Amino acid sequence: MVSKSELKYIQSLSDKKVRLETGCFIAEGVKLVGEMIAAGYPIRAIYALDSWDAPDTSIEVNRVEAFELEKMSLLQTPNQVVAVAKMPSKTDAINLTGKLTIVLDGIQDPGNLGTIIRIADWFGVQQIVASEDTVDVYNPKVIQATMGSFMRVSVAYKNIADWLPTLQLPVYGALLEGENIFTTKLPKQGILVIGSEAKGIRENCIDFITHPVTIPKIGGAESLNAGVATGIIVAQLTR
């Protein structure tokens, strides 16, 4: 059983403004919530069907009916449990030394951001810096698409056009014309800028790219999906 006001609050967390005010966001599903509990991620509340087999946790579990879960869930097929979690407190510390950092320029598709976070996590990239108009990492669709990788990869939002010129590192950028990514010398540290599928890397950032790279095209496709292109380039740069 969940009160009307509680339900309203949970639903309101799909709104970025409310997330910023409350510092809370939602995550759903047996696998994801289970991983968050196992990792000790701060969870404020759990709402679950009776069928959900709760792991050993001190977090209180509110049992709800299927119709209630459906009202709070953003999945097409709600999957037993919804958690309200707390964002970690922000640290402005970005440490660029000795590692690869991904910079995102205007990635607005939640699925693409989630996929890129998952790629970063797979290849050991722990930091992403995103332009202020990149979709919010705590957007529920992004959280679901990360498959839990949001717990291991930090995403900071910045005015990247102001920030990029202050860096003393090689700045790689995925462009249509650039050095063949398969023969580029591997950097020990650096920045990789990824633009959106629609616009690519925008004018105000493109001048700061010191190392344009490209994925050579053999066939007829006009472009690759942003997530796929990121995966191929990050794979190369972190080999």
Add this chain to the structure above:
Amino acid sequence: MVSKSELKYIQSLSDKKVRLETGCFIAEGVKLVGEMIAAGYPIRAIYALDSWDAPDTSIEVNRVEAFELEKMSLLQTPNQVVAVAKMPSKTDAINLTGKLTIVLDGIQDPGNLGTIIRIADWFGVQQIVASEDTVDVYNPKVIQATMGSFMRVSVAYKNIADWLPTLQLPVYGALLEGENIFTTKLPKQGILVIGSEAKGIRENCIDFITHPVTIPKIGGAESLNAGVATGIIVAQLTR
């Protein structure tokens, strides 16, 4: 203006059975339909708003109202034009010599299949052979996700567990344990088997993999998206 029966027919093309019976499917949007016309792809009918700037074509354009287009469109935001197109006649000829062919084992997500077709097209892979339970390439969501690449990459459906053992070629398979894809010797010709994110390559196919390959993991993610993994491996095998 579109008649009720026409509208019903167009809507029915979201059903695979109807597509098989009629040999027709739908494709939407200014860019995609424009590319199909430019490529001379067989189109049976076009339904478009007055705002659509028709390219030079002998195909008859039926002008419709926005509310009518909305009823035939499967996009969240209908984009001016819907085309009913004709599938090319099937050829059973699959030529494996001297090239890479992608084999899909149970890819059920339309977005994933579309992305994989687009990757194939980028890297010059012209043939995909899919298990019979892989989503239909003419599913409207697949067609949209290919961004036009469905015109350049053929997808044949087969009982792949029966077919794979008849081949005399190296069969690469993306598995959690296998040879590092970044150091694998590049094949001149071969098969690359990709499984679904949920199940991977299934039991009845796994024995026919002669070259298990893997994308080494550095960080914490449990898996990569099927499209991203395919992109990374195909990029390596076609370098």
